[in-house]
Amino acid sequence: MxxxxxxxxxxxxxxxxxxxxxxxxxxxxxxxxxxxxxxxxxxxxxxxxxxxxxxxxxxxxxxxxxxxxxxxxxxxxxxxxxxxxxxxxxxxxxxxxxxxxxxxxxxxxxxxxxxxxxxxxxxxxxxxxxxxxxxxxxxxxxxxxxxxxxxxxxxxxxxxxxxxxxxxxYGPFNYAPRESVLIERAVKGWPLFSIKDAQCTFQxxxxxxxxxxxxxxxxxxxxxxxxxxINDEQVTYSIMNEILKTCQSDVSIEEHSLVEAIEQQYPLPYPIFQEEMESYNGQKIVQELGLSYTPLNVGLSKTYQAFYPVFSQNEKR
Structure with a gap:
């Protein structure tokens, strides 16, 4: 034993x-x-x-x-x-x-x-x-x-x-081009896009x-x-944008179609289409081991704070 x-x-x-x-x-x-x-x-x-x-x-x-x-x-x-x-x-x-x-x-x-x-x-x-x-x-x-x-x-x-x-x-030290590319836009004063024809949520x-x-x-x-x-919380680009706006109040949020976003080379690191949507249950480890999940608004805000010094060095507003 x-x-x-x-x-x-x-x-x-x-x-x-x-x-x-x-x-x-x-x-x-x-x-x-x-x-x-x-x-x-x-x-x-x-x-x-x-x-x-x-x-x-x-x-x-x-x-x-x-x-x-x-x-x-x-x-x-x-x-x-x-x-x-x-x-x-x-x-x-x-x-x-x-x-x-x-x-x-x-x-x-x-x-x-x-x-x-x-x-x-x-x-x-x-x-x-x-x-x-x-x-x-x-x-x-x-x-x-x-x-x-x-x-x-x-x-x-x-x-x-x-x-x-x-x-x-997601979180601090994630230098893969996912949440960090959206945080970089917020820090540098570039607009965040709300994709009006996005069809799915993600976790x-x-x-x-x-x-x-x-x-x-x-x-x-x-x-x-x-x-x-995995957190059961359902996430969209719009939800992430609103959280980032609480971190960087002067960032603008613009509504665009997916075609417009692609034409403007806007980063889309997360699922967009219905056929990409999957649903996962992360509760077994909560029930058996007492794990608790960090709400997205808390985790993304902490991630923003961690990345802010990295992207603010060459800030362009």
């Missing part, structure tokens, strides 16, 4: 974790948040050092079996895998890692679910079996295969697993809620289960 002790030095439960990734967006926020209470080791390619947060870092390519085998023989209460994308990624870790893994946590995605079923997708919803073209198709197929791979290896090696399926994550999840979900599944030892991590 695994028992966690109280860590007097760090003011929390003593947990020794190995994070695969840990320096970009979700991983960065995870490290910044939980290194204060956990004993954390990061394995990544070394693009962004996190040593200032008191973590141990090993730089390696996750596909390099020899590099894994050369790591010190350490035992970990949990491995948190943030960057497994293709079949075999988890097998490489479990078969090559010299120490003991007591709990393997895979960060997957709600994109693994079958599309356009018209149902609210909880954790029992069927997974996608179709092969889509391009990078998106490869990403979805990879995550589906990795979930199956982890469940199989869990039985073979007697390692408890947890699969987390976040929705579209988001604040990055710190995903970090909290990881913390809960580790510390509460939520073994051999799967959780969606």
């Amino acid at each position: 695994m028992v966690f002790l109280y860590n007097e030095d760090k003011g929390g439960i003593f947990v020794k974790v190995l994070v695969i990734g840990g320096s970009y967006f979700l991983g960065r926020v995870l490290t910044m948040s939980l290194s204060k209470q956990w004993d954390m080791t990061l394995v990544n390619r070394g693009h962004y050092s996190m040593k200032d947060y008191g973590v141990l870092e090993y730089i390696l390519d996750r596909h390099d079996l020899d590099a894994w085998q050369k790591l010190p023989k350490e035992d970990y209460d949990a491995v948190i895998d943030l960057c497994a994308y293709q079949k075999g990624d988890i097998q490489t870790v479990i078969q090559s890692f010299p120490g003991q893994i007591r709990h393997y946590i895979l960060i997957s995605t709600v994109d693994v679910y079958q599309r356009q079923t018209g149902l609210d997708k909880d954790e029992q919803h069927p997974l996608e079996t179709r092969q889509f073209e391009g990078e998106t198709g490869a990403y979805i197929l990879g995550k589906v295969q990795l979930e199956q791979e982890l469940q199989s290896l869990s039985k073979e090696y007697h390692i408890p697993y947890t699969i987390l399926r976040p929705g579209n994550i 988001l999840v604040y990055v710190k809620d995903v970090v909290s979900a990881i913390e809960k599944v580790v510390e509460k030892k939520a073994y051999n289960t799967i959780y969606n991590v």
Whole structure:
């Protein structure tokens, strides 16, 4: 039986974790948040050092079996895998890692679910079996295969697993061109567009809620289960615009058609069309582990505050 002790030095439960990734967006926020209470080791390619947060870092390519085998023989209460994308990624870790893994946590995605079923997708919803073209198709197929791979290896090696399926994550340090492109427009005084013929809503999840979900599944030892991590709140471009206007009161909001928005090269990082609309249920983790979701108006405002110094340096009003 695994028992966690109280860590007097760090003011929390003593947990020794190995994070695969840990320096970009979700991983960065995870490290910044939980290194204060956990004993954390990061394995990544070394693009962004996190040593200032008191973590141990090993730089390696996750596909390099020899590099894994050369790591010190350490035992970990949990491995948190943030960057497994293709079949075999988890097998490489479990078969090559010299120490003991007591709990393997895979960060997957709600994109693994079958599309356009018209149902609210909880954790029992069927997974996608179709092969889509391009990078998106490869990403979805990879995550589906990795979930199956982890469940199989869990039985073979007697390692408890947890699969987390976040929705579209937003928040500080997200430099992917999603919410940040809208925040940049607000900061620089460029108008925000309300797309009058947009046909769908979408769902988001604040990055710190995903970090909290990881913390809960580790510390509460939520073994051999799967959780969606996504806010039920239905979002539109207009809703995001109104929140950003509360942050930047002088920004203008203009109504445009989708054709006009495309002609003016307006950024459209979120779904627009009815056929893109999907509905996900993120309540299982709320009911079982007590996770609470940050309202969009709170999370987006905090994200705006985080990005403001970045975009205000070259502000053009």
